[in-house]
Ligand SMILES: Nc1ncnc2c1ncn2[C@@H]1O[C@H](COP(=O)(O)OP(=O)(O)O)[C@@H](O)[C@H]1O
């Protein structure tokens with residue numbers, strides 16, 4: 505089967521530093537991949553390249569067999585909205601929107617009808633047992649609750665790939681384990697690929713493919 509994502513000889517350099525050097529990676533829709541590596545080893549850079557939030561210096565990125573470097577800004581924005589769900593360490597919720605509106609945001613960008621958005625967000629709130637938080641604001645929630653909301657927002661549009669950059673990095677170990685369990689469960693339910701960056705080797709054990717980044721190289725663990 506054609507891999508969903510193919511990275512071929514991908515490199516990323518800044519003026520005085522090669523961050524990623526000749527990365528090759530195929531990602532299939534059922535993969536759960538973990539990226540380990542010390543701080544500054546390029547984990548976020550690689551995740552951002554995969555999520556079309558950054559562009560490589562050299563090399564080829566194929567998404568469903570098509571090179572992404574030839575796409576327009578609008579086409580890339582469309583892919584980010586339809587194919588990717590993003591989860592970050594610091595949640596990146598919008599503080600002046602309610603929880604409902606935070607989760608609805610990717611669907612609003614798609615221009616879906618209000619009643620369809622309402623139905624989809626309510627289903628998601630139900631599924632994650634977050635209904636009671638619907639009209640609250642992010643600043644009134646705990647870290648674990650915020651990350652559940654961020655995960656709901658990442659999945660509301662049915663993405664093909666979930667990109668999670670240290671999603672448990674700001675949480676205590678018990679909450680971290682619950683968030684990890686939720687991510688893996690939803691990955692199965694939504695049949696999405698998961699690419700997880702973490703420092704926590706215990707969480708890494710839950711993923712089917714493990715890599716670490718060192719000196720710009722992607723090494724199998
Ligand atoms: N915009 C940038 N300009 C220059 N250097 C950068 C930029 N973004 C990241 N870097 C450098 O790239 C390296 C990898 O960063 P990053 O991918 O954030 O690492 P990690 O997520 O593994 O901690 C670091 O040395 C960082 O300083």
Ligand SMILES: [Mg+2]
Pocket residue numbers: 547548549669
């Ligand atoms: Mg990082």
